[in-house]
Amino acid sequence: MALKLKTRRSVSAPSSAPRQFKAIILNSVFSDWSQDDTILSEECLTRMKRGLGIVGIEATVVQVKRDIAGPLKKFDPREYVVFNWAEGIDGEPNAYDKVPPVLEELGFAHTGSDAWALAASADKAFTKKLLLENRIPTPVSKTYERAALNGWRRYPALVKPATEHCSFGITRDAVVDSPQQLKERIQYVLDTWKCPALVEDFIDGQEFNVSVWGNGESAQVLPISMMDYSAFPDYHDRLCTFDAKWNPDSEAYRLTAVQCPALLDKTLKRRIERVALATYKALKIRDYGRVDMRVRNNVPYVLDVNANPDITMEGGFARSCRAAGFDYGQSIAKILTFAAERMPAL
Template identity: 40%
Template sequence: MGAGKVLVLYNYSQHLVKGEPKDILAEHGVIACAHAVAAALREAGYTVEVVAFSTDIEATLAPYPPKEWIVFNLGEGLEGRLFEEARIAWALEAMGYRFTGSPGEAIALSTNKAKAKEALARAGVPTPPWKLLRDPAEVDGWRPDGPLIVKPVSEDASIGIGASSVVTDPHQLRERVAYILNRYRQAALAEKFISGREFNISLWGNEPEILPLAEVDFSAFANPLERIVSFAAKWEPDSFEYKNTPVICPAVVDPELKGRIEEVAKKAWHAIGCRGYARVDMRVDTEGNPYVVEVNCNPDLSPDAGFYRAARAAGYTYTEMVVRILRLAVEGV
């Protein structure tokens, strides 16, 4: 089915420079993914090396000439440092490797939620109103319209998102901003909380093809303000949130709304500059208006993760999905 030499590259961190101790769960989630990807590629006939790096990527890749190896890039950074994921892609490009997923520019843009929202707004992509807060004192005098969700400006994987992230008054907002500044050493992005449905839209290809839509089922949560995909919902299997946020794929959605969601997802892909594969997360309000809340350039490809869930719903096996993502890189998409 395939032939060639593939380096499955991922990061391994033993500790974090910021954040909560439990955040290491997200860092370590890539390990099992790397081995699953490698097994799929071997099944397809590729020669595969699985390489973890915990220091500098340049030294790690020295034994693997770029003319001989293509990189299946699962690198997500080191020790929770800001923008390491983008630096990995930039380094791969500078060293002459072909690699899967998005270029460094797109990863950097999507990682900085404030910059990403600016790019989305310029492209006419609907995204919730927001404000960047660098100090709790900046809350004074601000009168937002309704509840807010407060996030670290440059994290992904729901890091820094928990039960206290949705706030309804200035005191709660100041507390959450202070927490993010102190614990995550970065500004806080406060955006209007869109009460409604949440969809994950997986895309891949050149002029991107949209895989079957997925919807998070929040029916176990009576309080609309608790209907979020928190860190616990993603990474803590014993938590109520993890056990009660199943994902329905294909989502049950009427054709008109489906069309709007898909159109917005494609515009978001182009606004950020995604390549190869990506996921766009949206909230849809009670009037049926979709809002982009996140663009993930290199989403999790684990067998139990959302991207494969969508690919499987479209008829792909895990191996077929992995091989297609690799071939998109080989073809220079």
């Protein structure tokens, strides 16, 4: 996990006047995309570019497959900041961490976390280890590389792939109530997702998406979103599944109400904010991120840390920005401004 990065020496510009920059929106393209995937990606890029245009930032879209450096060579890192929207590289969809070292080698300041934080947060078992070391509450768990139960006794339990995202593998069958179901579900994760299975205490409580942006002491929690599952009488369905996140035609999407800003009492709100900031710091997240939690008996438990959360206009991060008074273009510009502080000297 200890990734050593080669970085060029860079000196920040004096902080008195904000540094002027143009933006490159760096986006990955995958050979196995359907036509719909391509159309959706183009639409998201157009919206980001348009949003930046409205706030006066000139943006160029650069799409990459496996070669990231080649298409960027003609741009000057003293003039451009890269918005890193590359979701891995062609043929390696989860290799988010392979992109920042290339950008750093070329001398570009880029948005978002470095390779270490991207890799750390993509590995849920490693993330939980860091959380516990930092005394941040997270559900009791065990990681399985084969379907042997080793005395797991907490039911219901939630079984998820340890290195996936987008709620892959999270369906009502992921909530198990007996050793037999647990064994079967671990085997399913091993066979289907080709990674270890993470078994967690199932927290049947309200769920919160907590978006954070900024760096160091200035990192700030944006208005909190709460997912309300009260329309689902059976706890096996009280989950943020793939459909609930992205399929507006699904029942899961229609019945999961999202409240942002969440109406919370002051003490719980402060507790959630404190846990989110501690998590952001422990995972060394930079510029923007999102921490997913569930609350039981007033304790916020961290379920998932997203160092590169969905940043589309419809995503949860943009929703929290809107609730804070930033439209889409302003939000993306703000994230670029955080990164611009790392631009090489003129």
